[in-house]
Amino acid sequence: MKQYTICVFTENSIGLLNKITVIFTRRRINIDSLTVSETVRKGVSRFTIVIKHEKREEVEKLVRQIRKIVEVLAVFGYLNDEIVYNEIALFKVSTPLGGKPLDIETINRIHKAWVVYWGLDYVIIEKTGIEEEIFEFFKYLKPHGIIEFVRSGRVAVGKTTQGLVEYLPEEQEWEYYL
DSSP states (O other), rough: EEEEEEEEEEOOTTTHHHHHHHHHHHTOOOEEEEEEEEBBBEEEEEEEEEESSSHHHHHHOOOOHHHHHHTTEEEEEEEGGEEEEEEEEEEEOOTTSSSSOOHHHHIIIIOOOOEEEEEESSEEEEEEEEEHHHHHHHHHHHOOEEEEEEEOOOOEEEEOOOOOGGGSSSOOOBBBBB
């Protein structure tokens, strides 16, 4: 199975997430990761959806179906080598008195992760990277006692020279964040 990242640019409207996810449900396609945020243009949101599927033709049909939703401004499907992507993970790790100490230098230099909060008997460490890097770091921290672990969905941009601006309709005046 291949992994696909589908980027959907939409008007920011109530109920749109349901309209989009119903298309996946009807086709019995599981969403592995879903990230939604506003873009640099006010009122325009970006959905980044990660799925695994065997047939590219089925994914292309899915993209065409999403394009039919009125509030959708643009949709793109990518394979992993066509995008730059990352996730973020937070690890709450036990640091009891007398316990095995964390090697902060290894955490920073080797794993490129950072302590973002020091508690009395735990720390919270932030790690960004691809899924494999995050789970490699998980294995490194596991002997120290992971109290809590959370991972975001994927954020991604295409490796093309075009940006969002080239794909959005021109008939409307867009407001930008400063």
